[in-house]
Amino acid sequence: MTNETLIISSGIVLDETVNLSLADVCEACRINAESIFEMVNEGIIDPEGSEPMNWRFNTIALKRLQTALHLQRDLGVNLAGAALALDLLEELEALRRRLTEHATPHE
Secondary structure, three states: OOOOEEEOOOOOEEEOOOEEEHHHHHHHHOOOHHHHHHHHHHOOOOOEOOOHHHOEEEHHHHHHHHHHHHHHHHHOOOHHHHHHHHHHHHHHHHHHHHHHHHOOOOO
């Protein structure tokens, strides 16, 4: 996986090794915990930890959350549609990476 950085709304730059608590994610995305619970239940994100008090989110989960929020706000997509769109976007990105890896230089 590539080293991915993410800038949260407070202007803090995170790399993929950072893990955030539920409270951190609520603050970064400016949403309440109930909204995050709904996104977890829909499969948009999969936190590490057995219960909400111990949940940890990496930057990939935070990016998925932010994208899902944009899809909801800007396009009126519901949670199920956002989950599907995120999965398809990730699949498209994986296919692009594979294509780039297998591309041969033109002479």
